[in-house]
Amino acid sequence: xxxxxxxTNDLVDGLVKVEDLCIISxxxxxxxxxxxxxxxxxNIPTIGVLGHGLNTIYPPANxxxxxxxxxxxxxxxxxxxxxKVVPGNFPARNRIVAGLTDITIVVESxxxxxxxxxxxxxxxxxxxxxxxxxxxxxxxxxxxxxxIRKNLASLITNADDLLELMGWEKVKKNxx
Numbered sequence: 008x009x010x011x012x013x014x015t016n017d018l019v020d021g022l023v024k025v026e027d028l029c030i031i032s033x034x035x036x037x038x039x040x041x042x043x044x045x046x047x048x049x050n051i052p053t054i055g056v057l058g059h060g061l062n063t064i065y066p067p068a069n070x071x072x073x074x075x076x077x078x079x080x081x082x083x084x085x086x087x088x089x090x091k092v093v094p095g096n097f098p099a100r101n102r103i104v105a106g107l108t109d110i111t112i113v114v115e116s117x118x119x120x121x122x123x124x125x126x127x128x129x130x131x132x133x134x135x136x137x138x139x140x141x142x143x144x145x146x147x148x149x150x151x152x153x154x155i156r157k158n159l160a161s162l163i164t165n166a167d168d169l170l171e172l173m174g175w176e177k178v179k180k181n182x183x
Contacts, residue, residue: 008147011115014139019045021166024177031107036066038114053080056104058097060090101125110135116150123150136160
């Protein structure tokens with residue numbers, strides 16, 4: 008939604024001065040794509056964890072983005088290079104996303120969204136999970152609100168909340 012786009016862009020913009028930061032997501036349509044694009048715009052490395060081989064980019068609309076990510080980040084897959092798209096691989100790859108991150112952030116998700124799978128896995132790994140709250144009747148926020156309500160995710164509303172939660176400091180990046 009427009010709300011999710013704005014939250015994602017504002018969050019990444021607010022993290023631009025954090026040293027040694029990398030945005031990791033699944034290169035999926037929606038929030039993943041927005042997060043990867045915002046990372047590149049802000050010169051923050053970004054990694055896309057794929058649910059298929061490296062010879063395939065799904066969704067196809069992200070082919071150009073995938074090329075750009077290889078210049079300031081990476082694409083990662085546990086599958087053979089020629090592995091085609093198999094729907095069951097996408098939830099499975101979320102364990103890699105959760106394992107690579109210090110914190111999983113859920114911006115928008117329905118009660119059964121893929122981001123919730125990643126959040127549950129991150130919790131099982133004893134990793135931090137945070138979520139943005141949303142409107143009570145908005146299905147795209149129902150997953151986030153549930154995570155917060157059940158104390159499975161910390162509530163954040165902006166980058167400063169994330170920095171405080173993680174004990175991270177904004178520092179000026181060395182510019183050459």
